[in-house]
Amino acid sequence: MLQITDLSFSYVPGQPILERFSFSARAGERVCIKGVSGKGKTTLFRLIAGLETPAAGTITLPPGCKTTLVFQEDRLLPWLTAKGNVALCAGEEEAERWLSAFGLREELDAYPAALSGGMCRRVALARAVAAAPDLLLLDEAFKGIDPARKDEIMTLLKETFRDKLILFTSHDDAEVAAFATRIMEL
Amino acid sequence: MARNDRLKNSLKTLAAAVFWLLVWQGLSLLVRQPLLLPSPLEAARRLGALCVTLPFWQSIGLTLLRVSAGFCCGVICGVLLGAATAKSKLLERLFQPLLAVVKATPVASFIILALVWLQKDLVPVFITFLIVLPVIWANVLEGIRRTDRGLLEMAQVFRLPRRKVLSKVYAPSVLPYFAAGAATAMGLSWKAGVAAEVIAMSNSSVGYHLYRAKINLETPDLFAWTAVVVLLSVLLERVLRGAIRRMEGRRHDAADH
Numbered sequence: 001m002l003q004i005t006d007l008s009f010s011y012v013p014g015q016p017i018l019e020r021f022s023f024s025a026r027a028g029e030r031v032c033i034k035g036v037s038g039k040g041k042t043t044l045f046r047l048i049a050g051l052e053t054p055a056a057g058t059i060t061l062p063p064g065c066k067t068t069l070v071f072q073e074d075r076l077l078p079w080l081t082a083k084g085n086v087a088l089c090a091g092e093e094e095a096e097r098w099l100s101a102f103g104l105r106e107e108l109d110a111y112p113a114a115l116s117g118g119m120c121r122r123v124a125l126a127r128a129v130a131a132a133p134d135l136l137l138l139d140e141a142f143k144g145i146d147p148a149r150k151d152e153i154m155t156l157l158k159e160t161f162r163d164k165l166i167l168f169t170s171h172d173d174a175e176v177a178a179f180a181t182r183i184m185e186l
Numbered sequence: 187m188a189r190n191d192r193l194k195n196s197l198k199t200l201a202a203a204v205f206w207l208l209v210w211q212g213l214s215l216l217v218r219q220p221l222l223l224p225s226p227l228e229a230a231r232r233l234g235a236l237c238v239t240l241p242f243w244q245s246i247g248l249t250l251l252r253v254s255a256g257f258c259c260g261v262i263c264g265v266l267l268g269a270a271t272a273k274s275k276l277l278e279r280l281f282q283p284l285l286a287v288v289k290a291t292p293v294a295s296f297i298i299l300a301l302v303w304l305q306k307d308l309v310p311v312f313i314t315f316l317i318v319l320p321v322i323w324a325n326v327l328e329g330i331r332r333t334d335r336g337l338l339e340m341a342q343v344f345r346l347p348r349r350k351v352l353s354k355v356y357a358p359s360v361l362p363y364f365a366a367g368a369a370t371a372m373g374l375s376w377k378a379g380v381a382a383e384v385i386a387m388s389n390s391s392v393g394y395h396l397y398r399a400k401i402n403l404e405t406p407d408l409f410a411w412t413a414v415v416v417l418l419s420v421l422l423e424r425v426l427r428g429a430i431r432r433m434e435g436r437r438h439d440a441a442d443h
Contacts, residue, residue, distance in 0.1 A: 049343050068343060075340040079358045088354060089344045131344055 001027045001065070001165050002048070002135060007057035009043060017043045020057070023184060027134075030158070030166040032176045035186030041169045044186070045069055045137045048167070061135065068133035070141040074120040076112040082123045083108040090130035098130040099123065101156060103149060117144045125153065129160060136161060138168035142175055154179050221405050229409035236410055241390065246414060249392040252307070253379040254422075256314025260375070261368065263315070264322025271323070272330035285320045293317065293378050297385045306386040310393070313382035318371040325367030329360030365430040372426055376419040 004023040010016040017040040025031050033041050046052045048059055049069040061067065076085045082104055086095035099108055102122040112120055121144050128136060136157075142150050157166065158179075170176050176183065207226050214225035224232075236242040271278040296316055300309045333356055341351045383393020392411055399407035 051339055051342065071336070071340070073336060075336045077337060077354060077358070080354065088346065088350065127344075 001025060001062060002167075003058075003060040004048075005058050005060070007044075007047065007059065008055045009040070009047060009052060010055060011043075016055075018047075021186075022057075025165055025167065025182075027163055027165050028181075030161070030168065030179055030181045032180035032183045033167055033169050033186055034176070034183055039186045041186055042072065042139055045139050045167070045169070048135070049137060065135060066131070066133045067135040067137065068128045068131050069137040070124055070128045070139060072140045072143075074112070074124040076120060076123055076127075078112050081109045081111055082115065082119075082126075085112070085123055086127045086130050089127055090132070094130045095126075098126040102126040102129075102153065118146060118149070121145050122149070122153070129157070134164050136164065136166045138166065140169055140171070142170065142172070150175070151178070221403060224406040224409055228406045229413060232406040233410040233413060236407075244390045245392050245395055246418070248388075248390045249310070249380065249383060250418065252310040252383070252388070252391070253314050253375050256311040256379060257318050257372065257375045259311070260315045260318025260371065261322050264319045264367075264371075265326050265364070267319070267323045268326025268330065272327050278327075281323075285323060288316055289320045293381060294385070297382045300382070301386055307388050309386040310379045310382040310388055310391070314375040314379040317374045317378040321371040321374065322364070322367050325363045326360055329363030330356065332363070333359040361430070361434055365427075365434070368426055368430065369423060372423045373419060376415060376422075380415050 002023075002025045004021060007018055007021040008016055009018045021040075021044070033044060035041055043052065046069075047054055049067055051069075076082075077088070080088065082099055083092070083095045086099055090098070096108060099105065102125060104119065104122055104126065107115060107119060107123075110119075112123070115123065121141065125138075125141055128138075142153070145153065154175075168179065170179075210223075210226050214220075214223045214228075217223045220228060267281060271281055293313060297309060297313055300312050304312055337355050337359075338351070341355055346354070380393045380396065382388075383391040384397045385393075387394050387397055392415055396408060396411050399405070399411060
């Protein structure tokens with residue numbers, strides 16, 4: 001489903017973040033991209049999401065493949081409610097459905113400023129899932145969510161994305177062990 | 187509690203106004219020459235007399251129309267120019283010197299030039315437009331530039347349609363900058379618009395009456411008409427701020443939570 005061939009990228013000339021990186025993944029996989037800070041995990045996700053242009057190499061996805069990225073930061077619109085933020089990408093009904101699924105039924109009309117960090121993460125996750133992507137990129141997406149809730153969310157994602165592809169980053173080994181079907185060292 | 191605070195604030199503002207009216211009254215008693223400085227009572231009496239005449243309301247209506255027309259044109263063009271120059275560096279380079287010249291040129295020079303180019307009734311509209319345009323343009327441009335890049339990337343990743351990006355990301359981000367610019371421009375537009383009316387002697391206008399008062403040395407009239415301009419300016423600024431506050435309502439709600 002995802003084929004990356006000889007991908008190179010640098011923000012500063014002469015200091016490559018990624019150099020001739022190749023990787024492939026099939027639908028149904030949940031691949032953890034591992035590597036120490038600065039190795040280019042976030043950059044790789046930005047390249048796949050189309051936010052950066054590769055200096056060399058190719059990223060191939062099936063035609064019409066919808067990709068969504070959950071950033072390290074929540075990136076919620078502060079002037080919209082939780083429902084408004086999710087509805088922006090999916091419509092009102094879907095927004096309510098997914099926010100409820102992520103345990104935020106009581107917070108539909110709450111603004112991000114009134115939510116805890118973990119709740120904002122869940123809104124950001126709900127927004128990404130509600131957009132119904134074929135490829136979901138999760139950049140430290142579970143950070144700040146309490147362990148019990150995290151397990152529920154992982155189960156939900158496993159079911160929802162059974163036939164789709166998830167790439168994720170995490171520094172939590174237990175999280176990786178519970179969620180990944182494969183680990184890719186960068 | 188909030189109502190009590192509002193009442194307290196209103197009383198404090200009223201007390202400050204009364205203080206300055208007393209200072210004015212004291213000075214006029216000291217000078218003892220109504221030609222140089224009429225008392226507030228004389229100015230109010232003159233204003234009362236003017237209020238019951240038809241030309242008074244006609245002049246206010248036409249001045250209001252001219253200033254509002256110039257203000258609205260300036261706001262529309264300022265927003266469009268701000269959006270266009272934020273999008274294109276080339277356009278920004280092209281318009282930057284022009285707007286710098288407009289900002290630096292004395293209003294009087296423009297008024298005299300406009301008198302050559304336009305009918306005298308259109309001069310205040312044009313001058314108000316010229317004063318409002320750079321203020322709105324600069325603020326809208328700044329607002330667009332300061333829009334959170336992270337939110338724009340989010341919109342790109344989620345492939346939000348352009349319409350949604352404009353209404354849900356850009357508009358709320360630019361609104362505080364626009365509001366500040368519009369409030370400043372509103373105050374300036376009255377000063378410039380009425381100054382243009384004075385020099386152009388526009389028909390049935392507050393500026394024309396100010397000019398007549400100066401020519402005929404009718405100082406109480408001068409004060410009465412000036413009070414009208416100040417009242418109209420304050421009133422319209424309040425209306426504008428109210429409208430913007432309503433637009434910002436959701437944002438305020440968000441901050442309150």
